[in-house]
Amino acid sequence: MKDSTLLFRSLATIVFIVGIAxxxxxxxxxxxxxxxxxxxxxSNQKSVFPEDGKSKxxxxxETDYIIGKWKVNYNIEDFNGSVFYNIKKEGxxxxxxxxxxxxxxxxxxKAEGLKTLIIKSFDGYQGKGVYTIEYEQQQYQVDCQIxxxxxxxxxxxxxxxxxxxxxxxxxx
Amino acid sequence: xxxxxxxxxxxxxxxxxxxxLNDLSLVYIIVPFFILELVRYAYLxxxxxxxxxxSVANLITFGAFFLIEIILGLLAITKAYFWxxxxxxxxxxxxxxxxxxxxxxxxxxxxxxxxxMMHRIGIGWATHTVHHSSPHFxxxxxxxxxxxxxxMPILFSLPIVMLGYDPILVLLSEVFVQVFQTxxxxxxxxxLIKPVEYIFNTPSHHRVHHGSNRQYWDKNYAGILIIWDRxxxxxxxxxxKVRYGISEPLNSNNxxxxxxxxxxxxxxxxxxxNGFKNKLLVFIKPPDWMPTNK
Ligand SMILES: [Zn+2]
Ligand SMILES: [Zn+2]
Numbered sequence: 001m002k003d004s005t006l007l008f009r010s011l012a013t014i015v016f017i018v019g020i021a022x023x024x025x026x027x028x029x030x031x032x033x034x035x036x037x038x039x040x041x042x043s044n045q046k047s048v049f050p051e052d053g054k055s056k057x058x059x060x061x062e063t064d065y066i067i068g069k070w071k072v073n074y075n076i077e078d079f080n081g082s083v084f085y086n087i088k089k090e091g092x093x094x095x096x097x098x099x100x101x102x103x104x105x106x107x108x109x110k111a112e113g114l115k116t117l118i119i120k121s122f123d124g125y126q127g128k129g130v131y132t133i134e135y136e137q138q139q140y141q142v143d144c145q146i147x148x149x150x151x152x153x154x155x156x157x158x159x160x161x162x163x164x165x166x167x168x169x170x171x172x
Numbered sequence: 173x174x175x176x177x178x179x180x181x182x183x184x185x186x187x188x189x190x191x192x193l194n195d196l197s198l199v200y201i202i203v204p205f206f207i208l209e210l211v212r213y214a215y216l217x218x219x220x221x222x223x224x225x226x227s228v229a230n231l232i233t234f235g236a237f238f239l240i241e242i243i244l245g246l247l248a249i250t251k252a253y254f255w256x257x258x259x260x261x262x263x264x265x266x267x268x269x270x271x272x273x274x275x276x277x278x279x280x281x282x283x284x285x286x287x288x289m290m291h292r293i294g295i296g297w298a299t300h301t302v303h304h305s306s307p308h309f310x311x312x313x314x315x316x317x318x319x320x321x322x323x324m325p326i327l328f329s330l331p332i333v334m335l336g337y338d339p340i341l342v343l344l345s346e347v348f349v350q351v352f353q354t355x356x357x358x359x360x361x362x363x364l365i366k367p368v369e370y371i372f373n374t375p376s377h378h379r380v381h382h383g384s385n386r387q388y389w390d391k392n393y394a395g396i397l398i399i400w401d402r403x404x405x406x407x408x409x410x411x412x413k414v415r416y417g418i419s420e421p422l423n424s425n426n427x428x429x430x431x432x433x434x435x436x437x438x439x440x441x442x443x444x445x446n447g448f449k450n451k452l453l454v455f456i457k458p459p460d461w462m463p464t465n466k
C-alpha cells in the first residue's frame with residue numbers, strides 16, 4: 001500500500017473518531033448551560049459557608065495532607081504567571097486562600113487573601129467543591145472536581161458554560 | 173442512547189471500572205488461564221524445563237520493563253502529559269461514555285502504528301524483538317518486554333492528549349488495550365466465530381503475528397481491532413501451522429540475555445556498518461536493512 005494511502009486513511013480515521021467525541025462533548029455542554037446557571041445562582045447565595053474554624057478536633061491524616069501552600073501556573077490572555085494558595089482546614093471544609101502572585105519575570109506581589117476554592121468533600125484521592133473563577137471582571141462560582149495525581153500535585157477541573165479547564169496545583 | 177452516552181461521568185467511577193478491567197483481570201482471568209495452559213502442557217507432555225525457564229525469564233523481563241516504565245512514568249507522564257494537556261490541546265473533552273470509547277479506539281489505533289513502527293525501524297525492533305524471541309506461545313509470553321518498549325507508546329499517546337483527552341484517561345485506555353492483547357497469547361483457543369474474527373484481534377490472529385514462517389512476518393499488528401490491519405493491508409489469516417520465534421533464534425533462557433539481545437544485536441550491526449550516515453540509518457531503517465554500496 002502506498003504511503004500516501006496509509007497517511008490519508010489514518011488522518012480520516014482520526015478526524016472521524018475525534019470529531020464524534022468533540023461533537024458529543026460540545027452538544028452536551030450546550031444542554032448544560034441552563035443547569036449550570038441555576039447552580040451558580042444557588043451557590044452564589046450560599047457562598048457564606050459555616051465558619052466553625054475553631055473546632056480543630058476533626059483531624060484526619062488521610063486527607064489533611066492537602067493542607068499547605070500550593071502554586072498554580074496560568075498562561076491566559078490577561079494573566080501569565082503563578083498564583084500561590086494556602087489551603088486551610090476550616091470545619092468540615094478545606095478552603096484555599098490566595099496569598100501571593102508572581103508574574104512570568106518572577107516579580108511577586110502579595111495577594112488579598114481571597115477564598116477562591118472550597119473543597120466540600122475529599123477522600124484523600126478525589127474531591128468535589130466550589131471554585132471561584134473570574135471572567136471579564138465578573139466572578140463565578142462553579143462546581144469543580146479534584147483529583148490527586150501524586151501527593152504533591154492535584155488536578156482541579158471545572159466546566160462552566162462550556163468553558164472547561166484543568167489546573168495543575170503543585171505543592172510549594 | 174445518545175443521551176446516555178454523553179451523560180457526564182464521575183472520575184471515581186471510571187477509575188474504578190478500569191481498575192476492575194485493567195488491574196483485577198490479572199487475578200480473575202490471566203493467572204487462572206495460565207494455570208490452565210500449564211495443565212494442558214503437562215497433559216501434552218510438553219511441560220519441560222525449557223518451558224518453565226522461558227516463563228520465568230518472561231516474568232523477569234516484565235519486572236525490568238515495569239521498573240523502567242515507573243521511572244519514565246514519574247518523569248514523563250505526569251509532567252509532559254499535563255503540560256501538553258494544559259498548553260497545546262484542543263478544548264478539553266467532558267468525561268462521558270463517548271469520550272471513553274473514542275479514547276480507547278484512538279489508543280488502539282495508536283497501538284497499531286506504534287507496534288508497526290516497532291517492527292519496521294531498527295531501534296524499535298531492537299527492543300520489541302524481545303517479545304517475539306520466545307519459541308513458546310502462552311500467557312507469560314505477553315509479559316516478555318524489551319528495555320525500550322515503554323518509550324514508543326509515549327510518542328504515540330501524546331497526540332491523543334493534544335486532541336483534548338485527559339492524560340489519565342489516555343493512560344488507562346492504553347493499559348486496557350495492553351490487557352486485551354495479553355489475553356490473546358494462548359494456543360488453547362482456536363478460531364472464533366467469523367464476525368468476531370473479522371472485527372477483533374483474536375488468539376488466532378496474534379499467533380500469526382508471532383510466527384517465524386515467512387508469510388507471517390510483520391503481519392497482524394493490531395491491539396483490540398483487527399480491522400486496522402485489514403485497512404492498512406497487513407492482515408494475514410492463520411493457515412499454515414505457526415512456528416513461534418524470530419528468524420535468528422535466541423536459544424537462551426537467561427533473562428539478561430533475553431532482555432538485552434536486541435540491543436546487543438543492534439550494537440553489533442552498528443559496528444559492522446561503515447560511515448556515520450549509515451550508522452544513523454541503522455536506527456530508522458527496517459531491521460533487515462543493510463547499506464548497498466559497502
Ligand atoms: Zn510484535
Ligand atoms: Zn504478542
